[in-house]
C-alpha cells in the first residue's frame with residue numbers, strides 16, 4: 001500500500017509554474033528522499049501535502065483516499081522554518097502542540113516524558129524556548145512533530161543545527177519509526193544523508209520530476225562502468241596505452257570498460273600472466289554526482 005500518491009500535481013504562482021504535473025508514489029514504511037536544487041518546488045509540494053496550500057491541478061492520495069483536512073492528524077510536518085513560541089517553556093509548548101493534534105492531556109504528558117528520555121532532554125521541561133540553542137530547539141520541534149505518532153512524517157532538513165551525536169540519535173529514531181511502520185518523506189540538500197538513510201528518491205528540477213526510484217536502481221542506471229583493481233605488491237600490468245582514472249590506492253587503477261564481463265575477462269588474463277589481484281570493485285556514482293549531472297545538464 002502506498003502512503004502517498006502524488007498524481008499530476010501542479011502549482012502556479014501567477015504565470016510561474018512552481019510544480020509541473022509531478023507524479024510519484026511513496027510506499028508505506030520507507031524513508032523517501034525528496035530532492036532538488038534551490039527553488040525546484042519541493043516546499044511548494046510539501047505545503048500541498050500538508051494542506052497549507054492547494055494544488056491547482058492533480059490529486060494527492062493518502063493511503064488510497066483523496067487527501068483532505070481529515071488526514072492532517074495522521075501527518076507530522078517538521079518545516080525548515082521553525083515555529084516555536086519563544087516565551088513558552090518546553091513542556092508547555094509540547095503539551096499545547098500535542099493537544100492541538102488531538103491527544104488528551106495524560107497521553108501527551110506520557111509521550112513527552114518518553115521522548116525526553118529517548119533524546120536526553122530530561123532537564124529541559126522548564127526551560128524557555130528562547131533560552132535553548134538552535135540544536136536544542138530542533139530537538140523540541142522534532143518531538144512536537146512525532147508526538148501524535150503520525151503515519152506520514154515529513155522532515156525538511158531535520159538535522160540542521162544538530163551536532164554529530166544528536167544527528168546520530170535522531171537518525172536512529174527516524175529508522176526506529178520507519179521499522180515500526182511510519183512512512184518518512186525526507187527533504188534535504190545533504191546528499192550524503194540521502195545515501196545513508198533513504199531507500200527511494202524523487203528528484204525535482206524546475207518544478208518537474210526528473211528522476212524517481214530506489215537508490216540502488218538509480219545508481220545502476222547512471223553508472224559509467226568504472227572498475228577499480230588493486231594489485232598485490234609492486235607487480236602490476238603496464239597501462240600506458242589506456243585511460244586510467246585515479247585510484248584511491250597506490251597499488252590500484254581504475255579503468256572505464258564496457259561491462260562487468262569485460263572486467264572479469266581482464267582479471268582472468270592478468271591472473272594468467274601471474275599478477276595477483278588483491279581487491280576488485282565496481283565504482284558506482286554517488287547520488288551527489290547524479291544530482292549534479294542531471295541538474296547541470298538540464299540548466
Ligand SMILES: Nc1ncnc2c1ncn2[C@@H]1O[C@H](COP(=O)(O)OP(=O)(O)OP(=O)(O)O)[C@@H](O)[C@H]1O
Nearest residue numbers: 013016017018036037038039040041042043044045
Ligand atoms: N508564494 C509564492 N509566490 C510566488 N512564487 C513562489 C512562492 N513560493 C514559492 N515560489 C517560487 O516557486 C519556486 C519553488 O519554490 P520552493 O520554495 O517550492 O522551492 P524549494 O525546492 O523548496 O527550494 P529550496 O530548496 O531553496 O527551499 C521558486 O522559484 C520560488 O521563488
